[in-house]
Amino acid sequence: MPAAKRISKEAIIDAAAAVLRTGGFEAINARSVAKALGCSTQPIYLSFRNMEELKSALTQRAIEQHTRRVRESLRAHEGCDSRYSSYGMGFVQFAAQEKQLFRWLYLEDNQPGRHQEDVLEPEIIRTVMDEFGYDEGTARGFHRDMTYYSYGLAILANTGHLALTETELREAFRREFRALAAYYGPPKKLPEFAERENAVHQLFR
Numbered sequence: 001m002p003a004a005k006r007i008s009k010e011a012i013i014d015a016a017a018a019v020l021r022t023g024g025f026e027a028i029n030a031r032s033v034a035k036a037l038g039c040s041t042q043p044i045y046l047s048f049r050n051m052e053e054l055k056s057a058l059t060q061r062a063i064e065q066h067t068r069r070v071r072e073s074l075r076a077h078e079g080c081d082s083r084y085s086s087y088g089m090g091f092v093q094f095a096a097q098e099k100q101l102f103r104w105l106y107l108e109d110n111q112p113g114r115h116q117e118d119v120l121e122p123e124i125i126r127t128v129m130d131e132f133g134y135d136e137g138t139a140r141g142f143h144r145d146m147t148y149y150s151y152g153l154a155i156l157a158n159t160g161h162l163a164l165t166e167t168e169l170r171e172a173f174r175r176e177f178r179a180l181a182a183y184y185g186p187p188k189k190l191p192e193f194a195e196r197e198n199a200v201h202q203l204f205r
């Protein structure tokens with residue numbers, strides 16, 4: 001029997017992600033991943049004990065892609081918008097642009113290591129506290145309610161039922177922020193961009 005083709009773990013995860021993107025989570029199995037790699041299934045089982053372990057690694061890859069998308073949103077809006085709204089915009093953009101990875105993380109019931117909570121929640125709670133001066137309890141309640149709204153936008157974008165420009169998406173988050181601020185109380189401080197540019201009206205007009 002010929003020696004198994006040497007293929008790295010990363011290449012196998014890449015192939016699994018490619019299968020996920022094109023065929024959805026139901027398409028992921030040893031044969032489909034091997035076909036994407038152009039090899040037999042043997043290299044997969046040399047790197048992973050079973051498909052469950054590979055799928056767990058794929059979950060981590062999806063989390064990394066999600067985190068990267070949100071970081072890109074933060075960089076793109078740095079200095080001209082609140083960090084908090086940038087998180088939300090990155091989440092919706094990830095759902096729209098990485099449809100199957102979003103579904104794998106947040107909508108699929110039968111994959112190992114399911115991660116249905118916001119992967120950046122602890123960081124986001126700190127941001128709400130730092131940017132707006134809310135205490136931790138209020139920040140958690142505020143973000144919980146904003147999450148309901150964000151998920152609605154993300155799922156609509158993911159299923160092709162929402163097509164907003166970046167400006168329209170930003171305004172949608174600002175409207176919801178104003179509604180929640182009316183319930184939880186106005187923030188004790190404002191983001192640096194609003195204070196620096198006297199841009200309070202951008203959040204509370």
